Amino acid sequence: MRQINWPFGPFNFWLIGITLGCFVLAAPIGLVFVSVFFPQTEIWQHLYTTVLADYIVNSIVLAFGVGLIVIVIGTVLAWCIARYEFTGRKQLQWLVLLPMAMPAYIIAYTYTGLLDFAGPIQTLLRETFDWQYGDYYFPDIRSLPGAIVMLSLVLYPYVYMLARTAFSEQPASLEDVSRSLGVSSRKYLFKVVLPLARPAILMGAALAMMEAFADYGTVQYFGLSTFTTGIFRTWFGLGNGLAAAQLAALLTSFVMLLLILEFLSRRKIRYYFQGQKTQQAKRIKLTGSKAFWVPFICLLPVCLGFIFPVLQLFIWASKTYSQQFSAEFGLLLWNSFYLAAIAAFVAVVLALFFAYGKRLHPIKSIRMLVGVVNLGYAIPGTVLAIGAMISLSWLDIRLNGLTESWFDLSLGLVFSGSLFALILVYSSRFLAVAMHNVDTGLARVKPSMDDAARSLGYKPFQILRKIHLPLMKTSVLSALLLVFVDVLKELPATLILRPFNFNTLAVKTFELASDERLMDAALPALAIVCVGILPVVLLTLLIDKPSEITSQIK
Amino acid sequence: MKKIISCIFVIVTLLSPAVVAEQVNLYSARKEALIKPLLDSFTQQTGISVNLVTGKADNLITRLKSEGKYSPADLLLTTDVGRLYRAKQQGLTQEISETEAISKLPNNYHDEQGHWLGLSLRARPLMVSVDRVAAQSITKMEDLTKPEWKGRICIRSSNNIYNQSMVASLIAQLGESATEEWVNGLVKNFARPPQGGDRDQIKGVASGLCDVAIANTYYLAGMLSSKDETTKQQAKKVKVVWPNQEDRGAHINISGVALAKNAPNKAAALKLIDFLLSEESQLWYAKTNHEYPVLAGIPYSDILQSFGVFETEQVPLSQLGELNSAAVQMMDRAGWK
Numbered sequence: 001m002r003q004i005n006w007p008f009g010p011f012n013f014w015l016i017g018i019t020l021g022c023f024v025l026a027a028p029i030g031l032v033f034v035s036v037f038f039p040q041t042e043i044w045q046h047l048y049t050t051v052l053a054d055y056i057v058n059s060i061v062l063a064f065g066v067g068l069i070v071i072v073i074g075t076v077l078a079w080c081i082a083r084y085e086f087t088g089r090k091q092l093q094w095l096v097l098l099p100m101a102m103p104a105y106i107i108a109y110t111y112t113g114l115l116d117f118a119g120p121i122q123t124l125l126r127e128t129f130d131w132q133y134g135d136y137y138f139p140d141i142r143s144l145p146g147a148i149v150m151l152s153l154v155l156y157p158y159v160y161m162l163a164r165t166a167f168s169e170q171p172a173s174l175e176d177v178s179r180s181l182g183v184s185s186r187k188y189l190f191k192v193v194l195p196l197a198r199p200a201i202l203m204g205a206a207l208a209m210m211e212a213f214a215d216y217g218t219v220q221y222f223g224l225s226t227f228t229t230g231i232f233r234t235w236f237g238l239g240n241g242l243a244a245a246q247l248a249a250l251l252t253s254f255v256m257l258l259l260i261l262e263f264l265s266r267r268k269i270r271y272y273f274q275g276q277k278t279q280q281a282k283r284i285k286l287t288g289s290k291a292f293w294v295p296f297i298c299l300l301p302v303c304l305g306f307i308f309p310v311l312q313l314f315i316w317a318s319k320t321y322s323q324q325f326s327a328e329f330g331l332l333l334w335n336s337f338y339l340a341a342i343a344a345f346v347a348v349v350l351a352l353f354f355a356y357g358k359r360l361h362p363i364k365s366i367r368m369l370v371g372v373v374n375l376g377y378a379i380p381g382t383v384l385a386i387g388a389m390i391s392l393s394w395l396d397i398r399l400n401g402l403t404e405s406w407f408d409l410s411l412g413l414v415f416s417g418s419l420f421a422l423i424l425v426y427s428s429r430f431l432a433v434a435m436h437n438v439d440t441g442l443a444r445v446k447p448s449m450d451d452a453a454r455s456l457g458y459k460p461f462q463i464l465r466k467i468h469l470p471l472m473k474t475s476v477l478s479a480l481l482l483v484f485v486d487v488l489k490e491l492p493a494t495l496i497l498r499p500f501n502f503n504t505l506a507v508k509t510f511e512l513a514s515d516e517r518l519m520d521a522a523l524p525a526l527a528i529v530c531v532g533i534l535p536v537v538l539l540t541l542l543i544d545k546p547s548e549i550t551s552q553i554k
Numbered sequence: 555m556k557k558i559i560s561c562i563f564v565i566v567t568l569l570s571p572a573v574v575a576e577q578v579n580l581y582s583a584r585k586e587a588l589i590k591p592l593l594d595s596f597t598q599q600t601g602i603s604v605n606l607v608t609g610k611a612d613n614l615i616t617r618l619k620s621e622g623k624y625s626p627a628d629l630l631l632t633t634d635v636g637r638l639y640r641a642k643q644q645g646l647t648q649e650i651s652e653t654e655a656i657s658k659l660p661n662n663y664h665d666e667q668g669h670w671l672g673l674s675l676r677a678r679p680l681m682v683s684v685d686r687v688a689a690q691s692i693t694k695m696e697d698l699t700k701p702e703w704k705g706r707i708c709i710r711s712s713n714n715i716y717n718q719s720m721v722a723s724l725i726a727q728l729g730e731s732a733t734e735e736w737v738n739g740l741v742k743n744f745a746r747p748p749q750g751g752d753r754d755q756i757k758g759v760a761s762g763l764c765d766v767a768i769a770n771t772y773y774l775a776g777m778l779s780s781k782d783e784t785t786k787q788q789a790k791k792v793k794v795v796w797p798n799q800e801d802r803g804a805h806i807n808i809s810g811v812a813l814a815k816n817a818p819n820k821a822a823a824l825k826l827i828d829f830l831l832s833e834e835s836q837l838w839y840a841k842t843n844h845e846y847p848v849l850a851g852i853p854y855s856d857i858l859q860s861f862g863v864f865e866t867e868q869v870p871l872s873q874l875g876e877l878n879s880a881a882v883q884m885m886d887r888a889g890w891k
Contacts (some may be wrong), residue, residue, distance in 0.1 A: 046883055225709045512585075
């Protein structure tokens with residue numbers, strides 16, 4: 001095959017491009033790590049003797065607690081829905097994804113309003129039974145277990161989605177073979193199905209755990225001491241930005257460890273999607289009592305993670321909407337929507353670029369560079385935003401210095417003072433989400449397919465269009481939608497970097513909620529959830545059609 | 555493709571600075587809903603448009619600092635004095651001159667060099683249960699450490715700036731060791747690990763979880779004027795006790811404004827400061843936000859009046875900023891979450 005002659009050869013084009021892209025995206029992350037070279041002994045002494053152990057233990061318990069619960073919920077749901085046929089299965093398929101549209105801090109607000117000591121449920125209990133404080137036991141929602149449950153309820157779809165795809169792609173022939181070898185259905189599940197789906201499940205869990213590590217809104221609201229709250233306390237309360245950055249670096253290293261573990265766990269396993277049309281396993285129709293409780297179990301996470309909180313928001317919003325609903329609200333909606341759309345587009349284009357770079361040139365340096373950029377997902381949005389602010393302002397000041405001395409023209413803050421800064425941080429933070437999806441998609445395209453197509457005389461772009469595009473369509477779309485929803489919900493970076501007179505739904509919700517005006521915050525919160533549902537519904541329409549794609553490339 | 559082009563178009567329009575005759579750029583730690591009506595009224599009266607970014611004070615200060623001399627910000631608005639102090643310490647502010655505003659203020663409510671000044675007062679008294687706490691059973695902050703209050707006190711996390719300022723103020727007045735003792739004693743008497751915001755502490759008292767809370771008055775006032783009947787009823791079960799009226803007075807903080815060092819629209823910015831200290835704006839603070847005006851002689855809202863009059867601490871407010879870090883470390887040591 002003839003290749004286009006780049007000035008430095010095609011290899012260098014990718015390497016240079018990827019290095020450049022990584023450099024820009026990783027600048028905010030790098031800034032965090034530079035802080036390590038400026039030791040702050042006194043503060044660390046203080047942290048070590050007082051709160052550091054709390055930060056570490058709470059953060060780890062939170063992340064692993066969330067990881068465990070999302071694996072259980074996500075896998076059980078995916079298995080039931082992929083494997084069994086029962087009433088409402090079709091609807092449940094997309095219903096169970098809805099909690100994705102719910103930001104963790106909003107679900108925390110609503111459940112606190114509901115279950116708090118002064119909330120309606122406990123008040124009702126006290127009035128009914130004439131109890132006082134201390135007369136009865138009621139789980140405290142604002143606690144570490146509470147935070148684990150809140151985060152798990154909105155993060156389990158990550159596992160569900162990936163596990164579901166993995167399950168529904170397992171061909172029926174696998175089961176036939178297992179059966180003919182005398183494997184019981186229980187053994188089939190644990191010896192064949194789950195091991196095959198393990199990479200997907202762990203990947204979903206890793207994403208959820210990274211979110212849990214980086215969560216600020218929920219833990220802050222619950223008054224828990226974790227790394228993220230500790231970072232702000234050190235920075236604002238103790239007034240030490242360097243020590244705060246060092247804490248952030250420590251947090252990031254935990255996440256690196258997590259990623260390495262995940263990578264090691266699937267290093268030896270690589271599956272490729274077979275090009276031939278495979279017979280999907282037929283779903284088993286449920287009868288008897290199972291037909292009743294399986295749908296019920298599947299419905300439970302949706303109710304807790306979506307329906308109940310939305311109802312609560314709806315009740316609140318119905319009391320306040322008249323003051324809130326105005327032309328300004330339309331603008332909020334539009335701002336949020338287009339910002340998320342642009343960011344999703346940029347992040348996915350970058351992810352595709354990196355993924356292809358990795359595939360075409362599977363060398364260590366490229367893999368490592370891409371790995372570094374993926375870390376952004378675990379860094380709290382605020383830290384990343386400050387990193388971007390500092391580095392972009394530096395760039396702006398240099399740039400202005402140049403233009404002033406050359407053209408006597410002051411450009412102003414073109415990077416740090418514009419939406420560019422926000423898009424950069426979003427890309428940096430959510431690239432991991434896009435990469436995970438694009439990688440999964442690309443992994444399905446067996447390298448031998450490329451070779452076969454080439455030997456049949458296809459040009460590289462034809463291969464891309466006729467083979468990669470159809471096979472990748474689902475993954476790219478889900479990457480787009482996931483980033484879209486994530487950006488829509490994103491709060492801290494938006495809060496810090498947005499330009500003048502620019503608000504989003506998330507910012508509005510936070511402002512009202514942090515002012516303890518939960519009822520007024522309900523309407524914008526509800527709007528985030530509604531806008532977030534659209535892509536979730538689209539996504540489910542796509543996720544159920546892998547077979548169609550297979551037949552297209554036959 | 556069309557989409558991309560229109561997206562780019564949208565970005566470009568947003569990026570290009572709006573061409574306006576006269577404008578002032580505001581970095582505000584005060585939430586949009588709590589300042590926008592005033593700014594709109596300013597624009598209406600003067601024709602000067604106000605551009606607003608809201609955020610957390612420290613983030614805004616970092617932004618101001620990293621933008622350096624190209625920063626578009628004219629004014630920094632914060633809800634506590636510690637942040638104003640911090641902005642000044644980092645050399646991000648300049649003297650507010652050519653305005654009558656400062657001369658109208660009591661000395662304690664502005665910076666010595668006039669780099670910042672207060673716009674409204676926020677008091678942080680005790681709030682006790684109407685039913686379960688007898689009058690005169692608690693009169694001082696120092697009473698809170700007594701054994702009889704064990705398991706009866708609600709207060710929010712020490713991550714919160716209001717608590718940090720309160721402890722810093724005590725350090726300034728009582729000294730390190732006495733304050734440390736007080737903080738330790740207070741933490742021992744907590745009814746529950748600190749959680750939620752000030753309103754949650756008030757609700758804690760209302761629902762019987764604890765008997766005394768420390769919270770800012772405008773939260774209670776906000777609950778009393780709420781449209782939600784439950785909230786209103788809860789607030790009615792709580793009453794304000796002004797502590798230390800015999801000696802140093804009740805703790806206060808200010809919300810205030812600083813003039814950015816490189817303010818590109820200084821003249822307009824000074825006009826806005828004057829406006830914020832006008833009788834009209836001060837009245838708005840008192841009536842709508844239920845904060846105490848900094849100027850004497852402005853009538854309070856009915857709800858504020860129902861809380862009664864009180865003596866305030868006289869500690870120089872800039873000390874609150876100075877001692878903030880010491881306060882946080884003290885609270886860390888005491889295990890105040």
